[in-house]
Amino acid sequence: MIMTHKRPLSPHLQIYQPQLTSMMSILHRATGVFLSVGILVLAYWLIAAADGTETYQQAQSLLGSWLGLLLLFGWSFSLFYHLCNGIRHLFWDAGLGMDIKTAYATGKVVWVATIILTALAWVLAFSLKGGG
Amino acid sequence: MEKFRTPLSRVRLWGSAKAGSGLFVAQRLTAIALVPISLWFVASVIFFIVKADHAALVAWLQSSWNAEILILLILAMFYHGYLGVHEVVEDYVHHEVVKAITLVSMKFVIIAITVASVLAVLRIALGT
Numbered sequence: 577m578i579m580t581h582k583r584p585l586s587p588h589l590q591i592y593q594p595q596l597t598s599m600m601s602i603l604h605r606a607t608g609v610f611l612s613v614g615i616l617v618l619a620y621w622l623i624a625a626a627d628g629t630e631t632y633q634q635a636q637s638l639l640g641s642w643l644g645l646l647l648l649f650g651w652s653f654s655l656f657y658h659l660c661n662g663i664r665h666l667f668w669d670a671g672l673g674m675d676i677k678t679a680y681a682t683g684k685v686v687w688v689a690t691i692i693l694t695a696l697a698w699v700l701a702f703s704l705k706g707g708g
Numbered sequence: 709m710e711k712f713r714t715p716l717s718r719v720r721l722w723g724s725a726k727a728g729s730g731l732f733v734a735q736r737l738t739a740i741a742l743v744p745i746s747l748w749f750v751a752s753v754i755f756f757i758v759k760a761d762h763a764a765l766v767a768w769l770q771s772s773w774n775a776e777i778l779i780l781l782i783l784a785m786f787y788h789g790y791l792g793v794h795e796v797v798e799d800y801v802h803h804e805v806v807k808a809i810t811l812v813s814m815k816f817v818i819i820a821i822t823v824a825s826v827l828a829v830l831r832i833a834l835g836t
Contacts, residue, residue, distance in 0.1 A: 581721070609796060612789040619821040619828075622782075626828035629762040655746060662739050669736060701754045 596683050597676075604661050607654035614651040649698065656693040660686040731791060738788035745781045766832055775833035782825045790818040 592598065617639075624635035638644050664682050667673050673682055756768060769775045794811060801807040 583721075605792075605796060608789070608792045612793045615786055615789045616821065618782075618785075619825045622825045622828040625762070625765055626831040632762045632765070652750070655750065659743060659746060663743065666736065666739065697750060697754055701758050704755065705758045 597679055600661060600683050600686065604658060604665070607658045610654050611651060611658060614647075614654075617647075617651075649694075652697050653690065653694045656697075657686070657690045660689045660693075735788065735791045738784045738791070741780070741784045742788060745777060745784060748777060749781055766835075769829065769832045770835065775829050778829050779826055782822060782829070786818055786822045786825070790814065 621635050621639070624631040639648060664673070664686055667682075673679065752768075752774070757765065760768065769778070793814060797807060797810050797814070801810060
């Protein structure tokens, strides 16, 4: 009685040609998952800061190592991408900008904004740290 | 044709209508809150935290609204991340037992690190 008719299934992923819209959708999820790993690091950093000067210095030097900086670069890029594309998603939730032409245009705007914000953040961080 | 159908027959077989919409709304509300809050955090890191030692960080958290906004960031961001990863696990983990264990573990972990992080900020802000 419950399953009297079959629900539609979409074809498998490999059948589609990669497009800007689909790649950006997958990247939204990927950056979200990566940022969730960053949540664990943020929690560790806060707990280290509460523990005292020594533990905090340890956390700071870990984050300041080349691997730490590489990860921080990844998290900053992911945050800006997820934030910009998230705003795009909120407009879609409101029913705005869902036609193909607008979806591509806003997708490109998200990329430009992400690159500018990420570059700006790192240029500012390094120039201010160098000055102080 | 559609207008002659009862509301029940329209929704039957189209899936659950339980608590999902509440989580959908929560995901979007935390997203909206996180737009200004996460930009505030990035700006704080760039303009202050990168060159602050421990004493400066403590002073920063004890002044004005910084501790409050940081706690709001923890609550909104950790919950938003939890909801997102929950959705990803639901979509891609198909083994029912593995899925259940993953989702329950995630719930315990997110609550534990949220409490620990808020407590860490409070300890610094209140100087204990």
